[in-house]
Amino acid sequence: MIVACGGIKGGVGKTTVAVHLAVLAAAAGREVLLIDGDSQGSASDFTAIRREARGGDAGYSNVQLFGASIRAEGLRLAPKYDELIIDVAGRDSAGQRAAIAIADIVILPFLPGSFDIWGLERTIDIIEEARAYNENLRTFALLNRADPSDRDNIAAINTVDAINTIEGVGGIQVLRSRLGNRKAFRSASGQGLIVTEMKPRDEKAVAEIRHLFSEIFPEIHAAVK
Template sequence: MDQALTGLKGGVGKTTVAVNLAVLRASQGRDVLLVDGDEQGTASLFSQLRAENMGEPGYTAVSLQGAAVRTQVRQLKAKYGDIIIDVGGRDTGSLRAALTVADALLVPVQPRSFDVWALDQVAALVAEAREINPELRAMAFLNAADAQGPDNADAQKALAEVPGIEALASVLVRRKAYPNAAAQGRAVSEMKPRDPKAIEELGALADIAFR
């Protein structure tokens, strides 16, 4: 199962989701490859910090750019149970390459109007990618959402109207557990004291995304 995570608007939390999913799947016994296809290299920095603090990240991490994302993922696909590709928050060669080899695309969207509107650009890229990769599954979900209030419901309705992209019911609420964990090179599932709600929400997203 190959995943690509993206969002054409920066700051939507895609790398946070990518590294947390990588740790979670590895903890479940999956052989995981995390591909950092973002020029900012945040996933690689997280993996380095994790290795320094914990001895090893628990998954394999590589940095690939542009067409190398496509060629290397194709070569490595048979060696890993899950490949999670973190690509940049704009239309890049790395993003387009990832879409040609991924089984599924996860698009985190914050429940704000400009974030939701940016999903139209993703839908256009998905439509192009499906000419080469017709089985590509594209899913959008609310990330860093409000714990309560009308914005979530309004955003969910807007997501459901975007053609070619599945709007997931799973929601990741904005929680301090994420930045606190990241500062230690850890996932929310590893933090103490535990944040049961954050762990439950991440697990629900993983169950849908990797089914």
């Protein structure tokens, strides 16, 4: 399966989600390729730190690809792996379009506070364009850095639903899982780890990421070690 963590806004959690999904899919015994589609290279940096921390093996493969090559190379590499996870750069670019063009699933993280959702309308345009030739594309919106008080969360989810309805596409499903605004997600990345691997474990963060993983990868979720 090809999963792209996309959307044209930066700082919403695309890389955080991408590396967590890559590590969990690998922990479920899958051959995983994490494609870093962002020239800032955060997913590759994460992988390098992870390799160092684990004696050379991150548990998955990692390449950096840009622009239209995400599509061409992604399609060439896909048969060699069980799962491709693409970490997309947060702007409307050839790379964003190329990733969405080949993805089975696009995950669009969004933050509480309606301001952060404005990028979504343009993202929906890109997705609609891709659906013309990628008919089976499924699109999920993920509330990230959810607020402990639910008011802003609900407002944000309603905004996504409203945009979805106004645009007439109805094709974006807000995931039931959400990730809270937790230090564990921030500090894990800097160590090349995901929250399930941190000690002491933040059990709430672990439960959230496992829930997300089960929604995206229902068939392999139970196999995660």
